[in-house]
Amino acid sequence: MKTGRVDLVTVPFVLTCLAVVLAPGPSLAVILDQALRVGRSAGLATIAGNTTGLVFWAGASVLGLTALIRTSEVAFVVLKVVGAAYLCWLGIQSLRRSRRAPAAEPGTGAPARGLFSAYRAGFLANVSNPKAAALYLALLPQFIPASGDVLTGTAVLAGVQMLISASWYAVVVLAVAAVRRVLDQPRVRALLDQLSGLVLVAMGLRLVTLSRAAA
Template sequence: MPTSAEWVVFLGTAALFALSPGPGVLYVLARSLRGGRTEGVRSVFGNALGASVHVVAAALGLSALLAASTVAFTVVKIAGAAYLVYLGVQAIVRRGDDGEVDSDGGAKRWARSPLAQGMIAELLNPKTALYFMALLPHFVHPETAPAPLVFALLGFIAVAMAALVDLAVAVFAGGLSGRLVNNPRWRVRQRVAAGLSMIGLGGFVAVAE
């Protein structure tokens, strides 16, 4: 387990990570502006679930394989960027579907839910995996506690801190959306702005080193 001084450093670093405007928080912002607080909060939980998978992978050593393979890293990064662009295009071209009944059943509704999309987008963000691999080993001391358990504990704390920041963004942006939801012109601009934001985010993820 980390020492008292290391806990301070870890929590400070995790707080900076949570507060930095990365792909996760920008995705939550776009979804909250488009669909209000409910959609924003669901996207937060989706992000957290995807990040939690990265935590488990890091604890098991799987993220090290991704970090060691340039090809695997690039494939995952491009897949994540393409998925964000796809979501952005879908947001722009889809019209008036808020009350639409899906004829394809629960599977289609799940695939289109902000929770599922947030989880997939975060799973396809290899930088999250590399963040945990770069940060957490400095605070793991196998001689005092099993490394995988410490890895998981620290990782879930970092995920929880990021989720709190994302929730604040969802509540604020969702409140703005709720005030203007009855304005038809705003709904169109809202949808287009959210779509362009996700497309831009996909482009950023694709070219970022």
């Protein structure tokens, strides 16, 4: 069996990556929250943070850290509790915003501090998600031949997965930006904050009940 870089990226691998990224999860919820509340730039910054989180998990996979999370009950519980707490905190913040009078915000831009906050939100949502760890432990190794180089194989497959992930989320952010003027009305914004808050809290509660078998 050939182990070249091109041979690693098979149709089944691409389809699997698409299925994973299209499934709603914490990353999508946080990206949508930032794109709806702040704008396109913040949404794209959140995608960058999420992708950095994937880089972290790819490196952890090579070092064997994701295997520790997969096999250690303590590590898994700590990670999912931290992730759940962070999502619930974001959700509560969104719910609190929905009760306040909306302040004027720029249409599609955001100050540098706001972009960093969005980037950080995307990064933290990803690195505190045990499903992201399981993705790089359970998914990538299946597509690396036994005789292949693990480091090269992980780098190639992770790069493709990150490209698919970032591309899909960018489409979502651009779609939100296209209709944001309609969504920017005070009553609509308050409703969206409420909906976003409830979704984030629900995902946080769902994450804390996640079992290792489901990850």
